[in-house]
Amino acid sequence: MAEITASAVKSLREKTGAGMIDCKNALVEASGDETQAIEILRKKGMATADKKSGRVTAEGAVGSYIHMGGKVGVLVEINCESDFVARGEEFQQLVKDVAMHIAATDPRYVNRSEVPADVLDKEREILMEQLKNDPKNASKPADVLNKIIEGRLNKFYEETVLVDQPFVKDPAKTVGELVTEKIASIKENITIRRFARYKMGEGIEKKQDDFAAEVASMVG
Numbered sequence: 001m002a003e004i005t006a007s008a009v010k011s012l013r014e015k016t017g018a019g020m021i022d023c024k025n026a027l028v029e030a031s032g033d034e035t036q037a038i039e040i041l042r043k044k045g046m047a048t049a050d051k052k053s054g055r056v057t058a059e060g061a062v063g064s065y066i067h068m069g070g071k072v073g074v075l076v077e078i079n080c081e082s083d084f085v086a087r088g089e090e091f092q093q094l095v096k097d098v099a100m101h102i103a104a105t106d107p108r109y110v111n112r113s114e115v116p117a118d119v120l121d122k123e124r125e126i127l128m129e130q131l132k133n134d135p136k137n138a139s140k141p142a143d144v145l146n147k148i149i150e151g152r153l154n155k156f157y158e159e160t161v162l163v164d165q166p167f168v169k170d171p172a173k174t175v176g177e178l179v180t181e182k183i184a185s186i187k188e189n190i191t192i193r194r195f196a197r198y199k200m201g202e203g204i205e206k207k208q209d210d211f212a213a214e215v216a217s218m219v220g
Contacts, residue, residue, distance in 0.1 A: 004028055015177065016041050017184030057191045059086045063095035067103045074099045076195040081188040094182050094190070100168070101175060102195050107162040110192050111176075115161065123156050124149055162192060 004027045012023040012034055018041045026044075030036035060079035066072070076099045078091075085091050109115050127149045131137045137145060157164040163176035173181075175192075183190050 004032060008032065008034065012037055012041075014181045014184055017187070057081055057189050057193075059083045060193070061086050061092065061095050063092070063099045065096065065099035065103050067100075071200045072103050073198045074102045074195060076102060077193045079191050079193050080186070085186055085188050088186070090182065090186060091190075094178070097167075097169060097178070098162075098175065098192060099195075101165070102162065102197055104168045105165055106197060107165055107195075108160045110162050110194065112157060112161055112164070115157075120153070123153065127152050162195070 004024055008027055009020060009023045012018070012027060013020060015034075016023065016038055018026070022041065022044075023037070026037040026040045027034070029040055057079035059082055060077060062075060062077045064076075065074045067074075076095065078095050078098060080086050080091060128145065131140075131145050131148060137148075154164075158166070163174060163179070165175055167173050167175050167178050170178075179190050179192065
């Protein structure tokens with residue numbers, strides 16, 4: 001039987017909000033596999049973070065982060081259930097951390113449901129062409145190639161979807177897992193609603209000086 005460490009129990013408790021004994025028992029049943037232990041707790045209705053996921057989040061805060069001397073700025077709205085929690089230090093720190101993360105990684109969407117169908121279709125098309133250009137895939141049927149593509153889409157999500165990205169301050173967890181931990185800790189549902197990231201000069205076509213023509217005009 002796999003050894004169940006105190007740190008493993010603590011990690012599972014932070015992610016699910018379940019009791020210490022329940023977490024230990026789930027890890028024992030799952031032979032130490034945390035993902036399987038989370039599933040066991042959810043099936044038994046012991047994952048309190050999961051229970052809170054459907055509750056309305058009408059309070060919260062808009063946070064900001066400015067980086068590189070004003071070159072990059074972020075606004076992010078994160079919601080919770082009560083104004084009391086919204087004003088708390090732990091929630092405010094979460095808002096700051098997520099804003100800083102967005103400044104560093106430049107995600108395009110909050111979650112997978114926001115990714116437009118045409119964007120996914122284009123990504124699948126590109127991945128399919130890449131696979132077909134690889135001689136190793138010449139004999140593989142279309143359904144196998146499609147399964148490979150769906151697996152590789154996870155990389156696309158990690159790059160573009162906020163909650164799927166590894167958290168910059170702790171890459172061992174995603175931003176989504178960070179939020180789940182806070183739900184378990186704060187005891188309220190928490191959702192990242194929207195964000196905006198601004199980069200100074202982005203979208204402005206800068207004038208390209210013709211140095212040779214400038215020199216010619218000076219001597220001519």
